[in-house]
Amino acid sequence: MEAEELRVGFVGAGRMAGGLGRGLLRAGKVPASNIIVSAPSDRNLAEWREWGCRTTHCNLEVLQESTVVFLATKPHVLPTVLQELRPAVTSQHLLISLAAGVTLQKLQRVGAAVFSRGTGVGDGDAALLQSLLSPCGMCEEVPEPYINIHTGLSGSGVAYVYLFAEAMAEGAVKMGMPMGLASKIAAQTLLGAAKMLLETGEHPAKLRGDVCTPGGTTIHGLYQLEKGALRATVMNAVQAATERACEMGED
Ligand SMILES: NC(=O)c1ccc[n+]([C@@H]2O[C@H](COP(=O)([O-])OP(=O)(O)OC[C@H]3O[C@@H](n4cnc5c(N)ncnc54)[C@H](OP(=O)(O)O)[C@@H]3O)[C@@H](O)[C@H]2O)c1
Numbered sequence: 001m002e003a004e005e006l007r008v009g010f011v012g013a014g015r016m017a018g019g020l021g022r023g024l025l026r027a028g029k030v031p032a033s034n035i036i037v038s039a040p041s042d043r044n045l046a047e048w049r050e051w052g053c054r055t056t057h058c059n060l061e062v063l064q065e066s067t068v069v070f071l072a073t074k075p076h077v078l079p080t081v082l083q084e085l086r087p088a089v090t091s092q093h094l095l096i097s098l099a100a101g102v103t104l105q106k107l108q109r110v111g112a113a114v115f116s117r118g119t120g121v122g123d124g125d126a127a128l129l130q131s132l133l134s135p136c137g138m139c140e141e142v143p144e145p146y147i148n149i150h151t152g153l154s155g156s157g158v159a160y161v162y163l164f165a166e167a168m169a170e171g172a173v174k175m176g177m178p179m180g181l182a183s184k185i186a187a188q189t190l191l192g193a194a195k196m197l198l199e200t201g202e203h204p205a206k207l208r209g210d211v212c213t214p215g216g217t218t219i220h221g222l223y224q225l226e227k228g229a230l231r232a233t234v235m236n237a238v239q240a241a242t243e244r245a246c247e248m249g250e251d
Contacts, residue, residue: 006030008132009066010037011059011081013044016098017072020133025051029132038062063088068096068132075099075248094125148249152242160237165190 008030010017017037024030032052038059039045045055056062063069063085073081078099089095126141142150165186172182196207212219225231 006068006128006132007034007036007066009062009069010035010072011062011069011085012072012074012077013037013039013048013055014072017070018044018047020070020072020098021048021051021053024132034066036062036065059084060088063093067092068094068128071095071097071099073099094121094129096129148245149238149242151245152238152240155245156241157238160234161190 006029008024010021021035021037024035025032033054035048035053036056037045037048037053038056038061040057048055054065059081071078071081078097130141165183168186168189169179169182172185173179177185193207196202197204200207208222212222
């Protein structure tokens with residue numbers, strides 16, 4: 001489908017919707033005039049209007065005006081929103097839930113389909129979604145059980161990384177570096193390490209080994225992290241967040 005023909009809607013206009021919307025516009029995937037967004041208040045809508053998108057307080061209007069609809073409310077609001085949208089959903093709609101812990105089964109009760117693909121979502125729909133989301137980062141089709149793991153790893157994982165960055169910077173502050181500079185260097189270090197992982201495709205343990213000079217600084221630092229059980233703690237964090245996402249799906 002050509003970008004000009006695509007009509008994209010967002011139900012919910014907060015951080016997730018905003019990030020995606022900005023990504024789509026920057027990449028020229030959809031013209032702003034083909035995007036419509038709904039939210040109960042004007043709090044977030046004003047920014048969308050500045051981008052040239054249409055806004056409304058009526059969720060049904062979003063469905064009527066678009067074929068690809070991102071559901072971007074908080075998970076606890078989604079059941080009410082789905083109830084409200086149900087009468088207007090047609091087989092032409094591709095509904096995509098961004099909500100943590102909302103199962104396909106719940107969504108399919110409204111007769112719609114989502115990614116991880118529910119029944120009724122064809123290869124064309126999946127390809128369209130991948131093409132739309134690719135400028136906003138990686139977009140992969142996964143089996144449904146991976147969705148909650150993805151939330152534990154990536155959705156919540158950004159917060160673990162912020163904590164790690166903060167701790168690295170504070171270590172430098174402890175040794176006498178100002179926080180502003182330490183914070184920038186910590187962020188740059190994370191960025192460089194993340195790029196190496198993606199670009200080389202190597203196992204993290206290999207890259208870690210490569211930078212450990214025998215008897216050097218890095219192995220001394222790593223020994224302290226191992227002593228503090230960083231690895232097991234992070235694994236437990238991913239598990240706890242994944243389990244919480246599963247619990248939220250059972251509500
Ligand atoms: N899977 C992941 O990795 C991941 C990561 C982060 C977030 N998420 C999910 O993304 C979703 C959105 O999170 P967020 O951080 O973007 O939340 P947010 O910033 O709080 O935005 C929520 C939006 O929903 C709107 N809203 C509230 N009630 C509504 C209703 N009845 N109808 C339509 N819109 C309504 C809010 O309106 P106002 O503008 O009026 O307040 C706001 O615009 C959540 O479900 C979260 O679980 C997933």
